[in-house]
Amino acid sequence: MTTILIVEDDDAIRNNIGRLLRLEGYDIVAAVNGREGLELARELKPDVVITDVSMPEMDGFELLEAIRAERALSATSVMMLTALDDRASMRRGMTSGADDYLAKPFTRVELLEALEGLFKKRTRVEETIQTAVQAREEHLRRAFTASLGGNHVPDKFGLEPPAGAVTDQVINATVLFSDIRNFTSLAEKLNSAEVAELLTYYFERTCEPVLTNGGRHLKFIGDGLMAVFSDTMSGTSPLPAARRAVSAALAMALAAHEFRSWLDKRFAQRGLPPFAIGVGLHAGEVTICRLGTIQNKETTAIGDTVNTAARLEASSKELGWTVVASDAVLRQAGEGVQTGGMTSLDVRGRIGFVDVAEITGLVTNLQDKRHGMATLTERANEIRAAVQVNSEITARAVKGALKSKLSALKEHQFQPGQEPLRLKGYRLTRKIGAGGMTEVYLAVRETDGLPVVLKVLDAAGKGMSEHLSRFIQEYTLLSRIEDPHVIRIYDQGFTDDHAYIAMEYFERGDLRSELNQGMTQPRVLEVMVQVTRALDAIHARGIIHRDLKPENIMLRPDGSVALADFGVAKSMLQPENFALTETRHGDVVGTPYYLSPEQASGQRITPATDLYSLGIMMFEMLTGERPYRAESLDLLLARHLSAPTPQLPDSHAALQPVLELLMAKKPEDRYKSARALLQDLEDRALLRTVAGGKH
Numbered sequence: 001m002t003t004i005l006i007v008e009d010d011d012a013i014r015n016n017i018g019r020l021l022r023l024e025g026y027d028i029v030a031a032v033n034g035r036e037g038l039e040l041a042r043e044l045k046p047d048v049v050i051t052d053v054s055m056p057e058m059d060g061f062e063l064l065e066a067i068r069a070e071r072a073l074s075a076t077s078v079m080m081l082t083a084l085d086d087r088a089s090m091r092r093g094m095t096s097g098a099d100d101y102l103a104k105p106f107t108r109v110e111l112l113e114a115l116e117g118l119f120k121k122r123t124r125v126e127e128t129i130q131t132a133v134q135a136r137e138e139h140l141r142r143a144f145t146a147s148l149g150g151n152h153v154p155d156k157f158g159l160e161p162p163a164g165a166v167t168d169q170v171i172n173a174t175v176l177f178s179d180i181r182n183f184t185s186l187a188e189k190l191n192s193a194e195v196a197e198l199l200t201y202y203f204e205r206t207c208e209p210v211l212t213n214g215g216r217h218l219k220f221i222g223d224g225l226m227a228v229f230s231d232t233m234s235g236t237s238p239l240p241a242a243r244r245a246v247s248a249a250l251a252m253a254l255a256a257h258e259f260r261s262w263l264d265k266r267f268a269q270r271g272l273p274p275f276a277i278g279v280g281l282h283a284g285e286v287t288i289c290r291l292g293t294i295q296n297k298e299t300t301a302i303g304d305t306v307n308t309a310a311r312l313e314a315s316s317k318e319l320g321w322t323v324v325a326s327d328a329v330l331r332q333a334g335e336g337v338q339t340g341g342m343t344s345l346d347v348r349g350r351i352g353f354v355d356v357a358e359i360t361g362l363v364t365n366l367q368d369k370r371h372g373m374a375t376l377t378e379r380a381n382e383i384r385a386a387v388q389v390n391s392e393i394t395a396r397a398v399k400g401a402l403k404s405k406l407s408a409l410k411e412h413q414f415q416p417g418q419e420p421l422r423l424k425g426y427r428l429t430r431k432i433g434a435g436g437m438t439e440v441y442l443a444v445r446e447t448d449g450l451p452v453v454l455k456v457l458d459a460a461g462k463g464m465s466e467h468l469s470r471f472i473q474e475y476t477l478l479s480r481i482e483d484p485h486v487i488r489i490y491d492q493g494f495t496d497d498h499a500y501i502a503m504e505y506f507e508r509g510d511l512r513s514e515l516n517q518g519m520t521q522p523r524v525l526e527v528m529v530q531v532t533r534a535l536d537a538i539h540a541r542g543i544i545h546r547d548l549k550p551e552n553i554m555l556r557p558d559g560s561v562a563l564a565d566f567g568v569a570k571s572m573l574q575p576e577n578f579a580l581t582e583t584r585h586g587d588v589v590g591t592p593y594y595l596s597p598e599q600a601s602g603q604r605i606t607p608a609t610d611l612y613s614l615g616i617m618m619f620e621m622l623t624g625e626r627p628y629r630a631e632s633l634d635l636l637l638a639r640h641l642s643a644p645t646p647q648l649p650d651s652h653a654a655l656q657p658v659l660e661l662l663m664a665k666k667p668e669d670r671y672k673s674a675r676a677l678l679q680d681l682e683d684r685a686l687l688r689t690v691a692g693g694k695h
Contacts, residue, residue, distance in 0.1 A: 003027045004115075005046040007037030007063060008081065009055045013104070017050065020108050021115075034058025038066050041073055048077045048118060050102075068097045077118045173230035174245040174283040174329055175306050176215065177313040178206065178252055180223040181276045185424070187398045188493025189272055189475075195395035198266075199223065202259055206277075209251030213244040217288065217301050222394045226310075228286060228301045242283050242332035246362055249279040249323045271479025271492070280313030281325040281359070283332050311347045312356060319343070321358035336363035399495045406498040409456055410439065424491060426452060426502055442505065445490070451505040452490060459497050468499055475501050477566050483537035485530045487554060487564040504562070508555035515550050515621055521652060524621040527553070527561055529681060531614060534563035536674035539607040546605065548613035549594045550620070592636050593626050597665050600637040608667035611677065615662025622652045627663070641665070 004026050008014035011032075018028045029044060031037035034051070035058040041049060049067065053060040060080055067073045080101045099121065102114050180186070180202070187195045203220065210218065215227035227248070229241040256277045263275050284305035312324045321341065330337060338361035344353040405423060412421050414430045421428045426443040432453075433440040441454040459468040475492035491502040511527065519527075531553060538545060545552075545566065552565040596612035598605055619627045627646045630636035645663045648656050658680065664670045671677045 001025070001027045002048070002119075003029065003044060003046040004048045004050060005037060005040055005044065006030045007032075007034060007049065007051040007055070007060070009033055009052065013052075013081075017111065020111060024112065034060060034063035034066075037063055041067060041076070042070070045072065046076065048079065048115065050079045050081065052081045064098055077122055079114060079118060169288050171228075171230045171286055171288065172241075172284070173228045173286040173301075173305070174242045174281060174332070175286060175301060175309040176210070176225075176227045176229065176245050176249060177280045177309045178225045178249075179278055179313055181278055181317050182273055183223040184398060184402075185273050185491070185493075186275065187395075188402060188491075189270055190267065191494075191496065192395040192399045194267070195398060196392050198263070199394055201262065202256075205255045205259055206252045209255060210248045213248040213251070214241075215245070215248055217299050219300060222397070224313075226301065226306070228288075230286070240332050240334055242281075242329045243334050243337075243362075245281050245283075246323075246325065246329065246333050246337055246359055249281055249325075249359060250362055252277065252279060253322045269476060269480060271476055277322065278313050278316030279323045280309045280311070280316060281323070281329045282309040282312055282354075283326065283328040284308075308347055308354060312345070312354070315345055315356075319358070323359040324356050325359050327355040327357070330357060336365060338362065402493055403495040403498050406456055406458075406495070406500055409441065410458070422446075423454065423500070424493070424502070426454060426491075428454065443502070451507070453503050453505045454500055455503065456500045457498065459499070468494065468497065472499055477538075477541075477543050480541055481537055481543075483534060485534035485560070485562050486537055487562045503564075504554075506554040506556065506562070506564075508557065510564075511550040511553040511555060511561065514555065515624070518624060519621050521622065521655075524618065525681070526559075527621065528614070528618060529678065530561050531563060531617075532674050532677050532681075535607070535610050535614070536678065538563070539610070539674055544605055544607055545610050545613075546599070547591060547594075548610050548617065549591050550617060551591075553617075592633055593628070595637065595640055596667075597641045598667060600640045606667050607673060608670045611662050611670050611674065612664075612667075614677075615659055618655070618659060618662065619646060619648065622648060622655070 004021055006014055006017050006021075006028060008017070008030070009032050014030050014032070018030055022028050029040055029046065031040050033055045037049070037051060038058065040046075049063075051060040051063055055063075058066075064078055064080070067076055067078060077099045078097070080098045082101050082103055099118055100114055102111065106114075186198075190198065203225065206225065207218065210225070210227045213229065215229055217226075217228040219226040227245075229245040229248070231241045256275070260275045263272065282305055285303060286301050286305050287303045289300050289302055308326065312326060316322065316324045319341070325333075330339070337359065340358035340360045342355070342357045344355050347354050409421065409423075409428070412428070414428070423443070425446050427446055428441050428443045430442050431439065432442045437458050439456050439458075441456065443452050443454045444450070445452055457468060472492070472494050475489055478487065478489040479492075488504040489501060490504075493500055531548075535545070535548075543566070545563065547565065548563075552563065554562045554564045556562065594613040594616045596605070596609045597603075598609060616627055619625075628636060628639040628643060630639060642665070645660050648659060658677075661669075661671050661680075662677070671680070
């Protein structure tokens, strides 16, 4: 029900308006003066306030100003009651932000028509706001899609004046632009809620130094922030605008450094790229445009100075600087600005070069300390609300862009002469496989021409969340490992129902083809050593593979091997902030021919589980046959549980003790670790035989 607050000191008028509106079905509350009306407005959040102008304690104008000053009430529709000939009050009311006025005396029809007009106006405003939000999100989505495709990224800020904008003032100011570097790569590895959380936490911390130093007209678009520092704004510090902008930029860099510690702790073991920001500063003439009505006024800065500041921020990554400032900023900022490198940039959209410098520090003086550069802190709640909305929009946009990109892969036709499809710096060349929910593509990394495999999962169906979790887990586990005998994973990204992994490409395929052709004992030992080293590396990171088999041992061109396919691997560490897919006791995970007894019986697994599977592989590599076969899965599992370790042929008898320890039924009877297995092989001088090339 629509609630209307009537604030009128005349009992007859107040009661008459209340009676008329109650008959129309409105919920009515009333106050006899502005002070009481403001208290009721704060408590009830009415849809409309109808207030008289002349009242004791707090008049209608004071009430209107108080309503517009409070964020929770600022959008409330306000109708003012004035005398028929009081044109001055009408003008003052409309200038102060009143939505409409009604001259006394008025009829029932006039009152209802005025209210109907207010509701229509409010609906139009809400629709305009919703349209603007949707347009902003779509603009971001296009920018993120271009970034994911490796194409030119459109300006996320939309630096052209918005349609319907009215020039409010032209000022001399310093403009600050900041952005998170490689934001899409970071956002890909988090879900939508986590992206929003990250941005909210980041902006709350980096906005503080901007506000403290007198930054105004803050604008959030995606992972970027723009602020204007001017000497002409009332209430700002007498310190030069450029100096305050430099101070804010350096404080933002410090806040970002502290934020990095939070990020590493909050998303530990997630394989996030290093966090960094870039800041650009430029000084000159700035046009402030106004959008919307007086009470819902939004301002934005445009002009060459704004564009140049944005371009300087964009150049910060290539320059390797955090804060890039133009010569105009340095001239106006005063003494004590510390600089690093200096160069000239050809800024897109400008004629001629811009001299720039890296800002590394600011030596404060007595005047800096006296004035404290502290203003606009009363806007903290407004900024916090803007940050929250921007964070949610950005999260939807970046994850939506990735989803669209991955969905397009399924429809793409790899035809000669067709423009190649790109994803995050990878150029797709052909589709090389598909199975179930996963499709596999061959791609080329554009920076160096390295062939890679892109594995894409579509888990949009009902009950597919577990598959998506395991797919994400594969990257999460492997991103922490750097070992020559573990598959290299280059990148990963996911949405709520899509994911991809960019990984090493093995032209020679897996070990099965070599095993089928027959392997010599020295070659078997060479593979054993390399796989054992891979197991040592992953076990040291608390990871158990759980599915060791020839199909998961990949061949490189030089004959070395790498352990791959960690889709069912399990972390023993269980990171605090990332719950991996759990397997209940009794569930069988892995390939039956290579299962350990504890896997077959659904018992607790340990690193020794992988050693048992390696023992199975060792027997198969030496003999060309699997140690256990059966007509049914139950019989096969029973043999893993109770059948004796098979005997190797006489030609491999020296390795029987190794096999016995690897395939012991009880985990505690096996090698204590992969490192212990390597030591045993060394003690038997087998490693020296392999290293000496005595094949």
